[in-house]
Amino acid sequence: MTVQRDGGATPAISLRGVVKRFGDFTAVDGLDLEVPAGSCLGLLGPNGAGKSTTMKLLTAQALADEGTIRVLGFPVPRESKRARAAMGVVPQQDNLDEELTAQENLEVFAHLYRVPRRSRRQAVDDALALAHLTERRLTKVDDLSGGMRRRLLIARGLVHRPALVLLDEPTVGLDPQVRAELWGLIDGLRAAGTTVLMSTHYIEEAERLADECALMSHGKVIARGTPARLVAEHAGERAVEHYGPPDRLSDVERLARGAGLPTRRTGPSVSVLKAETIPPSLDEELGPDGVRRASSLEDVFVVLTGERVE
Numbered sequence: 001m002t003v004q005r006d007g008g009a010t011p012a013i014s015l016r017g018v019v020k021r022f023g024d025f026t027a028v029d030g031l032d033l034e035v036p037a038g039s040c041l042g043l044l045g046p047n048g049a050g051k052s053t054t055m056k057l058l059t060a061q062a063l064a065d066e067g068t069i070r071v072l073g074f075p076v077p078r079e080s081k082r083a084r085a086a087m088g089v090v091p092q093q094d095n096l097d098e099e100l101t102a103q104e105n106l107e108v109f110a111h112l113y114r115v116p117r118r119s120r121r122q123a124v125d126d127a128l129a130l131a132h133l134t135e136r137r138l139t140k141v142d143d144l145s146g147g148m149r150r151r152l153l154i155a156r157g158l159v160h161r162p163a164l165v166l167l168d169e170p171t172v173g174l175d176p177q178v179r180a181e182l183w184g185l186i187d188g189l190r191a192a193g194t195t196v197l198m199s200t201h202y203i204e205e206a207e208r209l210a211d212e213c214a215l216m217s218h219g220k221v222i223a224r225g226t227p228a229r230l231v232a233e234h235a236g237e238r239a240v241e242h243y244g245p246p247d248r249l250s251d252v253e254r255l256a257r258g259a260g261l262p263t264r265r266t267g268p269s270v271s272v273l274k275a276e277t278i279p280p281s282l283d284e285e286l287g288p289d290g291v292r293r294a295s296s297l298e299d300v301f302v303v304l305t306g307e308r309v310e
């Protein structure tokens, strides 16, 4: 992979004050976002937060109503063709050509991305190897498993060795084993220095793969940082989880919030976050029955977006 490293002076992606409306609805609402070259940023947020729309703005599949966008130094949409040529895009929807083999799908894209004829074969071989599909190169897409198809979709976005890859919900709807396989593949990209912007609503995915996470809600980034920093800042070190009937849970919430501590409700329990800061008097009022655990990025997600986790 070829990546220009310039000490982070030029971000691979930069959005400033970007707004995208669909009729009366504002899907992206004054978004500021920078992705440093060579890093993996996880764009995390609930359904409808504006993640896919943001991805589409970067490829000029959607046009912003306001703001400025630069991708690999190219202003978008003005120079979106040049930006598109230098980046890899892996869409949420599988749009592989089912009639063609794995290899043929990659050849078509190598051609579209203008990989020089003399290096096309090598580029296709490398992409097949990266996706562990060398043995399946002559298999029609129709006969590949769901996991293989998804790996091929990612390989297709990488066939021209882009410096930047956009992954829109790369593992949505896949079973845990296939998801873990893809995580290995994405981690390999990151290790090779490719800049990755990955949207996801799987918190574990962002936590495992991303150098930094940007948490998006209602078209804006509401928090950003390394997973560890986000957890420390918004959920503290520890949580205490209290179980009980609804009245008891409401009491716990009221007492904790009264002391300025964030809480998180799951079906049968309430977690009091930043538990290491619970004053002794409140600790006594809450009672000894709480289960202690480490705070998590999932806690941050729920506290900041008010959404449940899937």
Ligand SMILES: Nc1ncnc2c1ncn2[C@@H]1O[C@H](COP(=O)(O)OP(=O)(O)OP(=O)(O)O)[C@@H](O)[C@H]1O
Pocket (backbone or CB within 6 Å): 022, 025, 027, 045, 046, 047, 048, 049, 050, 051, 052, 053, 054, 201
């Ligand atoms: N072409 C469109 N026309 C009208 N509304 C749209 C269009 N595209 C997206 N939206 C709306 O914009 C909002 C943001 O959608 P977007 O797909 O960007 O969210 P998301 O964070 O990617 O969520 P998901 O994980 O469900 O894809 C949603 O409420 C969606 O209904």
